[in-house]
Amino acid sequence: MLRLAIFLSCLGGQLLADVVVATRTIRPQQVITDMDVRVQPGTRPGAHSDLIGVLGKEARVAIYPGRAVMRDAVTAPALVDRNQLVELVFAKGPLHIITEGRALGRGGTGDRIRVMNLSSRAVLFGTIVSNGTVDVTP
Template identity: 40%
Template sequence: MKALVLLIALMPGAALAGGLGAARTLPAGSVIGAGDLTVIDTDRPGLTDPSAAIGMQTRITIYEGRPLHANMLQAPRVVGRNEIVRLSFQRGGLRIDTEGRAMSDGAAGDMIRVMNMGSRSTVTAQVMSDGTLAVMN
C-alpha cells in the first residue's frame, strides 16, 4: 500500500499545485480582502496571484477551502440597479446635474442605462468611481 501511494505521488501530473482558496465562506457580492484568502493544495487550475483577487467582488458564493477562479470574480459594483444616482451632463461651460435611476448594476467605467427622474427619458451614462454618472451624448 505504501508503495502504491509513493508511486502515485511520483507520477507526473499527479502532484498538487498551490493555489488561492477562500479562507472563509464568501457570500455573493463580497469584496475580497487579504484575510479572505488562503493558499491551498489543489489539482484544479485557478488563481495563484493574490493581487488578482484582492479588491474584486464575488459573483457567486465561494465556500471555505474552494479554489478561486477568475470567472467567480468581477470588478466591484459602484452603482446598484434601481439606485437613485446623481446624473451629470457637461459640454463646454454648460453643466446640468439631476437625479436618475440606474437601470442596471455598474462598476467604475461601465456604460449603463439611466432614467432621468425629471423628464423620465432614458440616457446612457458612464459610471464614475465616486458613484456619479456622466452622460456621454
C-alpha cells in the same frame, strides 16, 4: 534519478504553483477580505495564483470553502446599486448639466448602465465614473 529529472521537467514548474482558495463561503456581491481566502500549493487552470488579484474584489458567484477562486468569479466592486439615486452628468463643450437620476442597473467604475432622469422620466445609458456619478454624454 534520470527518470525523476524527466518527470519534473514534464511538469513544467507546476510543483511551485499556488492557487487561491476560499476559507469560508463567499456570497455573491460580497467584497473579499484576507479572512475569506488563503493561498495553498497546487494548480488549477483559470484560478488566481496570488492574493493581489482577489483581495478587495467582489464575488460574482458563490464561492464555497476549499474551492479555487476562478478569475471570472471576481470583479471590481460595484459603486452603484440598482435603484440607487445617482448624479447624472452631461458635459459637451461649455455646456454642463447635472441632475438627479435613478440607477436601473448595478455596476462598478467604467460599467455602462441604464439610468432614469427623475425630472423627465427619460431612460438613458451612462458610464459609471470613479466618484459614483454617471456620465450620460454620448
